[in-house]
Structures are given as C-alpha cells and as structure tokens.
Amino acid sequence: MKIAIIGAGLGGLVFGAYAAKDGHEVLIFDKNNKPGGVVALLEHEGYKFEQGPLLLGDMLEGEPVYELLKEFGITLETQRADRDIIMPDYDMVKDDEYKGPYWRREKLKELFPESKKGIDEYYRFYDDMMELRYISTLPDSMMKKLRLAIAFLKVKKYANMTAEELSMHFFKNKKIATLFTGIFADFCADPNEVQGLGIAFTNFETAFDKRIPLEKNGKKYYPGFCFITGGCQKLPEALANYIETHNGITKYNTIVEKVKIENGKACGVYLQDGSEIEADMVVGCGSGKDFFENAVGLDNLDDTYRKILREYRPMEAVFMLHLGVDYDPMQYMKSSLYYCYGMYDLHSATENLRKGKYHGGKDGYLIFVPSYHAPEFAPEGKHCVTIYTVAPDQLCDGTWEEKKREYADELIKLAEKQLPDLSKHITGMKIMTAEDYRTYTHMRKSSFGGVVPIWNQQNPPHVTPVRSLYFVGQQSENAGGVGAVMLGAKAAYEKAFKK
Numbered sequence: 001m002k003i004a005i006i007g008a009g010l011g012g013l014v015f016g017a018y019a020a021k022d023g024h025e026v027l028i029f030d031k032n033n034k035p036g037g038v039v040a041l042l043e044h045e046g047y048k049f050e051q052g053p054l055l056l057g058d059m060l061e062g063e064p065v066y067e068l069l070k071e072f073g074i075t076l077e078t079q080r081a082d083r084d085i086i087m088p089d090y091d092m093v094k095d096d097e098y099k100g101p102y103w104r105r106e107k108l109k110e111l112f113p114e115s116k117k118g119i120d121e122y123y124r125f126y127d128d129m130m131e132l133r134y135i136s137t138l139p140d141s142m143m144k145k146l147r148l149a150i151a152f153l154k155v156k157k158y159a160n161m162t163a164e165e166l167s168m169h170f171f172k173n174k175k176i177a178t179l180f181t182g183i184f185a186d187f188c189a190d191p192n193e194v195q196g197l198g199i200a201f202t203n204f205e206t207a208f209d210k211r212i213p214l215e216k217n218g219k220k221y222y223p224g225f226c227f228i229t230g231g232c233q234k235l236p237e238a239l240a241n242y243i244e245t246h247n248g249i250t251k252y253n254t255i256v257e258k259v260k261i262e263n264g265k266a267c268g269v270y271l272q273d274g275s276e277i278e279a280d281m282v283v284g285c286g287s288g289k290d291f292f293e294n295a296v297g298l299d300n301l302d303d304t305y306r307k308i309l310r311e312y313r314p315m316e317a318v319f320m321l322h323l324g325v326d327y328d329p330m331q332y333m334k335s336s337l338y339y340c341y342g343m344y345d346l347h348s349a350t351e352n353l354r355k356g357k358y359h360g361g362k363d364g365y366l367i368f369v370p371s372y373h374a375p376e377f378a379p380e381g382k383h384c385v386t387i388y389t390v391a392p393d394q395l396c397d398g399t400w401e402e403k404k405r406e407y408a409d410e411l412i413k414l415a416e417k418q419l420p421d422l423s424k425h426i427t428g429m430k431i432m433t434a435e436d437y438r439t440y441t442h443m444r445k446s447s448f449g450g451v452v453p454i455w456n457q458q459n460p461p462h463v464t465p466v467r468s469l470y471f472v473g474q475q476s477e478n479a480g481g482v483g484a485v486m487l488g489a490k491a492a493y494e495k496a497f498k499k
C-alpha cells in the first residue's frame with residue numbers, strides 16, 4: 001500500500017516507521033529541510049539549541065517509547081535529568097546531599113508546618129496513584145484487572161475533583177497548591193479545568209531529583225526523565241533513517257496543500273508546486289483546525305468531527321530566547337532546568353494568556369542549559385542557555401516582530417535573579433516568537449505543545465470520517481509531548497491496520 005504522510009515530526013515519523021516495517025511504500029513530506037518538526041535542533045552562530053523539548057519522559061530502558069524504538073532496532077543513549085522549581089518566595093531546589101525520595105515532602109513540612117497533615121495526606125495519595133500506575137504497566141490479565149480495581153478504590157474519593165479542588169483539599173494554602181498545579185498554566189490550562197488525579201502524573205517526584213531510584217522491591221516502578229545524548233534531534237534522525245532504509249522516501253522543503261478525496265476516501269495529496277501524488281492512505285498532522293479546514297475541507301467531515309474541531313482548545317505559543325554565553329550558568333544552578341514561577345494566581349495568568357496579554361515573564365519562565373548534557377552544542381569555553389515562557393499566539397497590543405527585542409531584554413533581566421550578570425555574558429542570541437513557530441510548524445495559530453488538557457475535552461481523533469485518512473501528532477493527544485505523540489502515532493497505525 002502507498003502511504004502519503006504530511007509532516008516529518010515525531011507523529012508522522014512513527015506512523016511512517018511502522019508502515020515501512022510492514023512493507024508499505026512510505027512517502028513523507030515536510031516543509032522544513034530536515035526531520036523532527038519542533039524537536040529538530042536549531043543552529044545559530046556556532047551554537048546548537050533544543051527548539052522544543054527539554055526533559056523527555058517514557059524514554060528510559062523498559063519505558064514505552066524505549067520499547068517502541070526497539071521495534072525498529074533503535075536505541076538512543078540517554079542521560080537521566082531533572083528540574084528544580086523556584087516559587088515567588090520559596091524554592092524547591094535539591095540539596096547537594098541526597099536526602100531520599102521524599103525530600104520535597106519533608107522540605108515542604110519545614111516551610112509550612114501548619115500544613116503538615118495535608119502534605120502527608122497528599123503524599124499518601126501520590127503513593128496510591130503510583131501503585132495504580134505501576135499496575136497499569138503490567139501485562140493484561142484478570143489479576144491485573146482486580147488489582148487495578150482495588151488500587152483505584154483508594155483514590156476514588158478524589159476522582160471527581162478538579163486539580164484546583166484537589167490541591168486545595170490537601171494543602172489549604174495557595175502557595176503549596178501552586179507548586180503542584182503551576183505546570184497546568186504552562187499547558188495554558190486553568191487548574192479548575194483539569195482532572196485532579198492528573199496532579200500525581202504531572203508531579204512525579206523522580207522528575208525533581210534524578211538520584212531517586214526508579215526501582216521498588218527490585219522492579220522498575222517509577223518513570224524517569226532524560227535528555228538524549230547529542231540532543232533530541234537524534235530521535236527523528238533515527239526514525240527517518242529507518243524509513244529511508246526500508247524503501248521509504250522523505251521529501252523535505254515540500255508543502256502539501258490539499259488532500260485528494262474521491263467518494264469519501266483519501267487517495268492522494270496535492271503539493272504546493274501543483275503536482276499530484278496518488279496514495280492509498282493519507283496521514284495528516286500539525287494543527288487540527290488548519291489541516292481539516294484547509295487541506296481536507298470541513299464538508300468532507302461529519303457533524304461529530306466538525307464539533308470536536310470547533311470545541312477543542314490547542315495550547316498557546318512560547319516566547320523563546322536562545323543565548324550563547326561566555327560563562328558557566330551551572331555555577332548557579334543545581335539542575336540544567338529551572339521552572340521559575342512569579343505568581344500564585346493561575347486563573348488570571350491563564351485568562352490573560354487567552355486574551356492575548358503577554359506577562360513579560362512576570363508570571364513565570366524556564367531556564368534550560370542544553371550544553372550541560374551536550375557540551376558540543378557550544379564552542380569551547382562557552383555555554384548555551386535557553387530562557388522561555390508561554391505566551392499568546394497573537395498579542396492584543398502590537399506584533400511579536402515589533403516587540404520581541406524589548407521582551408527579550410525584560411526576560412533576560414528577570415532571569416538575572418538566577419543567573420547573575422547574564423546580560424554581560426551574552427555572546428549570541430536567537431529569538432523565537434509565535435510568528436516564527438507559526439511558519440516553522442505550518443500552523444496559522446502557533447501552539448507549542450499540543451492540546452490544553454481540559455477535562456472531558458475531545459481532541460481530533462486519529463480515525464477521521466474520510467476513509468483512509470488518519471490524523472496524528474500533538475493535537476491528537478492531550479497535552480502533547482514527545483512520548484504521547486509517539487505512542488499516539490503507534491495507536492493510530494494500529495487502528496489504521498486493525499492490529
């Protein structure tokens with residue numbers, strides 16, 4: 001079967017790799033000059049930067065993406081990694097001396113002795129959720145079903161709470177609650193919109209200290225986080241290479257304009273240069289709204305699919321500074337990634353973002369040092385620093401092009417709280433705005449990570465009402481992310497071929 005895939009991001013590549021493995025004729029088109037979409041490395045004035053992902057989940061040995069890659073004979077070298085959090089008036093930065101898997105719980109109790117009971121209650125909930133998660137990773141059996149049901153009973157009482165309700169139930173204190181729910185603001189979600197149980201999965205303790213063992217009672221129990229040695233680009237390169245060595249063709253610098261549909265079935269694509277490519281199956285990705293409105297045509301869908309497209313909410317954009325520096329930022333940081341929050345009011349932060357009001361970094365930002373894991377990304381004696389924050393796709397006052405220099409200076413000034421004298425050590429800078437990402441990802445509205453994880457929201461499904469047309473990628477998965485996109489594309493392939 002001939003399969004035309006639009007987009008060589010991780011979604012398209014994983015679908016393509018499975019198809020190539022099964023002997024199908026794969027043809028992948030991408031508007032950029034290399035594979036990877038937002039995980040491709042950005043090169044600027046002798047420095048290399050991760051455009052998108054910082055920490056990756058599901059990639060360590062035995063984890064789902066590791067196992068997925070193994071099916072193609074791909075094993076990538078990874079380094080366990082973690083992050084620290086700075087709150088407006090306290091921090092959760094690890095000590096040099098390892099203080100055990102629950103050091104954050106103990107530190108919180110020291111900082112907030114009046115909330116001791118709630119903090120302990122939260123960590124019991126966390127342990128119960130980890131047990132539930134662990135059981136879900138075991139092979140299917142009647143015993144597994146029974147164990148899952150018993151484990152679920154322990155957390156059932158929280159199942160109807162939102163993230164806001166659950167965090168306030170435990171902590172009764174916004175300062176602690178925001179430590180656990182701040183990540184939802186990064187996803188452009190108000191904690192009132194997100195299911196509470198999700199808090200345990202967005203706050204794996206192993207994400208905050210890579211020294212925490214992933215094993216319990218001799219078994220792999222907790223998920224770990226990592227950086228791919230040599231950068232995330234290694235991942236799409238390996239998949240593209242697999243496709244090419246299995247008779248697939250990757251065509252870069254090529255834009256697909258439309259999907260060819262006849263009698264309710266996808267049967268090829270039209271390229272921007274006017275040429276037409278016949279295919280037995282077509283796979284799309286990117287922005288669901290753009291893809292179905294422009295390339296497919298809403299008339300070819302049914303009411304259910306059109307309703308989903310109208311109602312689902314993609315995340316907003318990012319404002320990103322990639323800096324070359326001539327000093328070592330790690331002299332001031334305990335991990336290569338800091339999440340710095342500037343407020344405790346996540347409702348206003350999300351609301352403003354949706355209204356197009358940029359916070360100038362005051363609501364929060366991230367600092368990442370890719371050259372810590374990959375010294376070869378920077379010239380000898382130099383380092384790479386990325387500072388970024390979530391930002392509206394469209395500003396309510398002005399354009400990103402007009403404002404970007406002023407906003408860059410503001411963000412650098414704020415980051416000097418963590419990296420003293422940063423502005424005096426900058427040797428190179430590349431600013432990435434929503435406008436740049438729109439062009440790069442071929443989206444009318446830039447959306448950095450996928451879909452806002454709103455409770456009960458439906459995302460555009462992999463299987464579309466057009467026969468032989470499938471949809472993969474960040475906007476088909478809640479909250480997107482490398483692992484979710486790759487596993488989602490695998491699931492889409494299995495649905496397409498009824499495996």
Ligand SMILES: Cc1cc2nc3c(=O)[nH]c(=O)nc-3n(C[C@H](O)[C@H](O)[C@H](O)COP(=O)(O)OP(=O)(O)OC[C@H]3O[C@@H](n4cnc5c(N)ncnc54)[C@H](O)[C@@H]3O)c2cc1C
Nearest residue numbers: 007009010011031037038052053054256473474480481482
């Ligand atoms: C700033 C940022 C930070 C992130 N941080 C993390 C993180 O820490 N951890 C994590 O797991 N994930 C993170 N992510 C998310 C993760 O990287 C993405 O969800 C995932 O890589 C998206 O893959 P994709 O295949 O859906 O899309 P993309 O990577 O966007 O790839 C789609 C490709 O298709 C091309 N394309 C689309 N339409 C057409 C067309 N019609 N013709 C030709 N080409 C087309 C696009 O140009 C693009 O190259 C981050 C993303 C960003 C941007």
